[in-house]
Amino acid sequence: MANKPNSNSSLDLKRRQLLKLAGATAAIGGFGLTTGLAHASETSGDAMVSTGQDDVLDVVIIGAGLAGLTAARDLQLAGNQSFLVLEARDRVGGRTLNYEVNGYVSEVGGQWIGPGQTAVEDLARQLEVGTFPTFYEGRTVVIGGDGRLEVDLQGTFGTDMTVAGKLSEMSREVPSGAPWKSPRAAELDKLSVGDWLAQQNIKPEDRSGWDASMTLTGGVTPAKMGLLHFLSMINSAGCDYEKLDSIKDSAQGTRFVGGSQALSIKMAEQLGDKLRLQCPVRKISDWDREVVTLHTDQGAIRARKVIVAIHPALCNRVQFEPALPAARAALQRAWPAHSPARKMAMVYSRPFWRDKGLNGHIMMMDGPIIWAWDNSPPNGEIGIINAFLSNANLPSDHETAKRTLTEIFADVWGDEALQPVAYHDQDWGRDDPWTLTCVSAIPPGFWTTHGEALRPPCGNLIWSGTETADIWAGYMDGAVRSGHQSALQALNALRRA
Template sequence: MVTENDNNELSLQARQRRQLMQALGSAALLGGLALSTRANAQAAQDTHGDVLDVAIIGGGLAGLTAGRDLLRAGNQSFVVLEARDRVGGRTYNHDLGNGVISEAGGQWIGPGQTAIADLARELEIDTFPTYYQGKSAYLMGDAKYEEDTTDGAKTNPVIVEKLNALARKVPSKAPWKAADAAALDKLSVGEWLKQQGVSNVDKFGFNMSVSLTFGSPPAGMGLLHYLSMINSSDCSLEKLEGFKGGAQETRFVGGSQILSIRMAQTLGNKVSLSSPVRKIVGWDRDIVELHTDKGIVRARTVILALNPALCEQITFDPPLPGGRAELQRRWPAHAPMRKTVHVYKRPFWRDKGLNGQIVQVEGPLILSYDNSPPDGSLGVLSAFVKPGQLPVDPKAAQETLSAIFAQAMGDEALHPIQYHDHDWGKIDPWSLTCISPMPPGFWTKLGEYLTPSVGRLIWSGTETADIWAGSMDGAVRSGHRAALEALQALTQSRRIA
C-alpha cells in the first residue's frame, strides 16, 4: 500500500506550502533575494537587465502550476513559453455548444489524486461523477454480449491480487530502486501473464485494459513500470483502471482544460503562446538563453514542463550529459491516441439499461463510454479507437463507428447530430504521445536520470511525478515540485553571489 512515509507525497499541499515559506524566509533573512515580494523581484530584474528568474517551457498543467506557485510566492520574474496557440497541453475541450463540452484528452480523476482535486477547489471548478451505471456491451463479429459492470468489470481475482502484491514492493517514485527491479524489468506484462497461464478471456481483458491505460499491448509494456503505476493507485489495479472508486470516477464541470485556462488567466501576459523553444544555450552557466520563435529569453533557471521525448525537439548547447540525453532519445513516444465524439439529442442508451461502454473484440473500436454533461441534456458518446483501423476521413470514420454503436445499442446510434475526431498524433508537432508505455529494461537502465536537475535545467511534467505519473494529477504534482526547486535554486545562487 502507498503510504505517506513511502511516497512522502500524500500531504503534498501542506508540505510544499511549508517548504515554500521556509525558502522565502531564508531569502528575507539574506536580504533582497527577490523571492518574497514583488518589489524585490522587480529590483532583481532591473539590476540584471532583461534576465528573468525563471523560464518555464510548457503551458500545460505542470508548467502553469509551476508559474502559479511562483506568483503566489511573490516572484513575478518569470515567463511561461507555450508552443501551441492555446494552453492545456494534453487536455483539450471540444465545444459542443450551449456551454457543453467533451474532452479530447485527459479528463478523469479519482481517489488519491489530491493534488489536482485541491487545485480545482482553489480555482472554484466543480466536479461531477462519471456515468458508468448499467450494462456494458461486448461485440465479437455479429455477436453481442451484455454484462452489468456498475461495480467494475470482472477480472481474474487471483491474477489481480498477484499484481497488487508485487506492486507493494515497487515504489512509484523510483521503480528502478525496487529490491527485485532487475528481474522484474526483464519481463513484459505479456510475458508475465503467459507465465501465469491465464485464459484467452483474461488475455483479451488485459490486452484491452493495458492498451487503454498505457497505449501499448501487454507485450510491449514493462512489468516494472506496470507495477509502479499500480503502486501509485494504493497498490490496487482495480482503482487504477476502474470507474467506481477508481481513477475514472470523476469529471470536471467545464472539462479538464478549464483548469489550465483559469490558471493562464491568472498569470496574464506571463504566458506567451505560439512560442516554441528551439534551442537552449548555456544551461551550465549562470544565465541561460532560450531561442524561441519570438526571440531570445534569458533566465537564471529553466523549468522544462515537457514529456521527455519532446525535449528531443530542442537543441541543447552544450549537449546534455550522456545519461539524460539517452533517456530522452529512447523515451517511448508511440502512443498518441485518437478519441472520437458522437453527440446525440439525448443519452438514449440509458433508457435501455446500458452505460454507453462498448468493447469490440476485433475492429477499430477499443472502448466507448458515456461522456454526457451532468444534466444529461445531450447524449455524448466518446471513444478510444485504433487509428490504423479507422478511416482518416471524418465522415467515413463517423459512419463506421455509428454502425458499431448501432449493433450494440440500436438504430438511434446511426443518427448523431455532431461528430468530432481528435488524433493526437496528427494535430500538431507538440503532442508526440499522450502516454508513455515504458518497455522492459528502460527503468533499470535510465530511470536515475529522469528527475535530477542538470545545470540550470529543472525537469517537470507528469512523467516525472512521484505518484500518478502520466495523469493530470501527476502533472500538477510535478509543477509544484519544480516551482519549489526553482525557488530553492535561486536562493542558493544568491547566497553564493
Template sequence: MKDDIASSAMPENQPDVPTRRQLLRMAAVGAASLVAGKVSMAEGVVAAPADQSILDVAIIGAGLAGLTAARDLKRAGCESFVVLEARNRVGGRTYNHDLGNGVVSEAGGQWIGPGQTAIADLARELEVDTFPTFYAGKTTVLAGDVRVAQDFHGGIGTDDAIGAKLGELARGVPSDAPWEAKDAAELDKLTYGDWLLKQGLKYEDGYFMGLAAKLTTGGAPAQLGLLFYLSMINSASNSLDQLESTKGGAQETRFVGGSQILSIKMAKGLGDKVRLASPVRKIAGWNRDVVEVHTDQGVVRARRVIVAMNPALCNQVVYDPPLPDGRTQLQRRWPANAPMRKTVHVYERPFWRDDGLNGQIFQVGGPVSMAYDNSPPDLSVGIISAFVSPASLPSDAKAAEQMLSAIYAKAFGGKALHPKQFHDQDWGKVDPWTLQCIHPLPPRFLTTWGKFLHPSIGKLIWSGTETADIWAGAMDGAVRSGHRAALQALAALAHQGEVA
C-alpha cells in the first residue's frame, strides 16, 4: 500500500487554495473507500474548520512507522499534522554510529530481504541505495578453546527437514491474526523450545535453530511462544530460511548510509512538522471529538492520534479516561525484558577476508551470540559488529572492548586485538524510550491478548511494527503499519467531514 495515498507529482504551477483543498478532500475520500469500504463524496467535501489550532492528526513517534504515516498524509495533501518524538533524534529503533569519513555502522535494525517490499520501495523513493550483506567464506564457531571454521553458504546451519515442518505449520498461522489459526490454542501452549525438544535434533542443529530464533525475536526458545514464531515464519512465505538466512533471507541486503538514513530523509522532507524532545506523558479525551496530547513541550489538540510506539512504551502514557481493559492488559503484559546490545569494532581493513573468513562468529557459552562483517561497500574500513549478551559483558566500554577483542583474536588472529574504534549500544539502557529492540511473545500471549492489538479505540489509531499484518517486528513491518495508519486517519476524517 506504499503509494495508495500518493498522487502523481504536482506540476510546477501550483493550484490555487480552493483547488488544493478539493484535492485533499478527494484523497481523503479515496483513502476512506479503501479502509472503510464506502464513503460518499458529499462526506468528504466540507468547509474548513473554524479552529485552526486543532490539528487533523497528531502522530506519536518519529521512527519508521510514524514518519511513514506523516509522509503519506503530506503526499495526500494533508498539512494539518505534527509528529511528536520523545528522543532528540529520529529513527526509533534504527540508529547509525558515525564512524567518520561518511562511514556508519548500524546499532539497531539494519537488514532487509525478499518479500520486504514496503521498505524496499520506500528506499527507492528516497533514493537510498542498497548493497548485499557479505557472507562469502567460512563462519567461525568458538566453544571454549575449540575453534571450528565452516562454510554455511549464507544459511543458518539448521536441519532442512525440521525447517520444512515449521514451514508447513506456519501455513495455518496467519501473520495478521495468529490467534485465529485453527490450532491456535494448542500451538500457543507450547514454547518453541518445547517443540524443538520433540524433534529429536542433533545438538548442533538445535543450537543453531534456537540461536537464529533468539537473534530474530530477542528471546531464547524456552521463552518464545511457538504460535508467535510461526506467525513470523508465515510472513516469510512460510520459509524458515527466508526468515533467518542471509542468502535469500531477511538479512540479505543493507542500506548505503545505514538504516537510520531512511528516517532522517523522511524527517527532512517534513520540516518543522517533526518536534523532537517532546515525550508524550498523557492523552486526554481519546473518546471525544478533540484529543489532548500532553507533552513536555506543551499540549497538542487533534482530531485523530496515531500512536506509533511499541505496546510496552504505550503503557508509559497516562490515558484519561483509562483505556478499555483488554488494551490496557495487552500493554502492561507486553514483554519489555529483552534488551539487545550491539557492539562495533572498527579496523583498518577487513583482514579476515584474506583468510577466507566471512567475519561471522558464533560463541557457545560466551558473551558473543553472533558477530558479523558489517564493513561498508567501499571497504574503506573493516567492521565487526556483534550481538552480545548484556549480562555477560562488562558495562565499562574499555573492558568490554578488550574482552571482545580477545574473542575475535581467537577467531581471526592477533590483528583483531587492535581496533581503531569501539562503539557499544545497550538498548535497555540507552534511553527510557526504547526498552528493547525486539519482542519475544511468550506462550498464551497471542491467544489471550492478540485481538486487542489492532483495533482503534476512540480517536486512537495504533501503529508501529508490532501491529503490521506481515513482517511484524521488522523494519518492513514498521513501514507497512505507517501506510495503514495514514489511510485509517484519512478515512476517519473524511467520513466525519473533518478534513479541511
C-alpha cells in the first residue's frame, strides 16, 4: 500500500520548488542577455555564476560555431534545457562569417557545400535557409608571368584526370574517419602529397595547377600536406577526387542564400538565454570527477558534461586541471595551426564581366591572387568578386591591397573594374584571435602518431568540432555531423549516470 503524503514534507517540497523557480528566474535575469544573441556579463574572475538547477548544469558547450550550436540545438530538441553555450567571440558562426553590403551578403569565411554533405544540407532545410549553385558559366582567366589565357574549364579546376583517378582509387583504402587504420597507413603516412606527385611524371605546367589546387583545398603546398590525410579527404567525397576539387557537382558547387553564417545565426536565435558571448573559457578543473568546473571571464560554471567544440590547437589556450592524458595533450600540441587564410570581397554595381563571356574566375600562377571567383547573389543583383589572397605577395594594408587588386581586375576585365562600390579584406590570422587556422593542413606522420587520441572522451570532456567528424572533416558538413555526435554522447552519458 502506498504511504499517505505527510503534510509537512509536502510543504517542504513546495518551498523547495518555489526556491528553485526563484533561483532560475534570478539566473536568467542575471545573464544580461537579449533574445537571440547574448551580451557579456559583468561577472568576472572565479565567482560562481548562478545557473539555476542547483548551480550544476547537465552540459556546457564551448564554442558557438556550427558544431557547438548544432549540439545545443539537439539537446534542446531532445527536451534537455539544462545547458549553456559559451563563445569567446562577440558573434556566433566560428569560421563562417558574412560580409553585408547594400542589403546583400558575401561570405568571407567557409561558404560551400556539395554532394554527399547531407548533414549540413538537412540542417539548412530545417532552418529554412535556401541554397543556389555557384556561378561558373563562361571562361576562366589564367595568368602566369606575362601570359594570359582564357579557357572554359566547365566547372572544374583543369586537373589532370589520370593523376586524379589514381588518387581516387588509392583513397578507397583510407577510411575518412580513421585514416590511421588504413592497411597502408604506415606506408602512406611517410609521404607528402608533393612526394607522391613527384613520382607521377607530371609536366611542369600541370604541376603548378596541382600546387594551386592543393593550396585552395588544404591551405598549404603539396609538400606540406600528408598523403594519408589527403586520401582520407577524397574518401569523404565518395572516393571521387572530382567531387572534392571542382565546382560543378562538387564540394564547391552550392552556396547558401543569405550567406553560410545564417545557419549559426538562426540556431543562436532559437537558443535565447542559453548562449553567452564574449565568454572565453580559461581553465577547466575536475574534468575527471562527477562535476566539472569551467573558469571563464564571466565567472565559474559547473556542469556534469562538457562538449569542447573548438579547434584542437585552440585547446592549448585552456588550462586543464588535472592535466589531460599524455596522448590527447600531444595531439593538441602537434595539431597544425598555420593556415589562417586571407579572403577578400570586391563589390561592383553589377557583374559586368559576364557581359564579356567571362565567369569572374581568375587563377594566378604567381601573384597575390590564389583564386578569384564570382560570389554574386543568386540573380546577379550586384557583382561580387571573392578571392583567396597570398599574404606573401600582397601588402597587409587594406587600401594598398585594394588598389593592387583593382588594377589586376582592370587588366583582366577592363576599366570598369576600377570602380568598386565596396571592399572587404578578412585576414583571419590578424583579425580573429580565436581562429588560429581555417583549415587543418595535416602533415605526414601525424595520423599514425596521434590519430587514436582524436575522439575518445577524457573523463567528462567530449571532443567535438569539424576536425573530429567521421566524414567531411574540415568542412561545414563535418562540423554539423560532429555536433550531432557530441550531443548524442552527452545525452547517453547523462542517461547512464
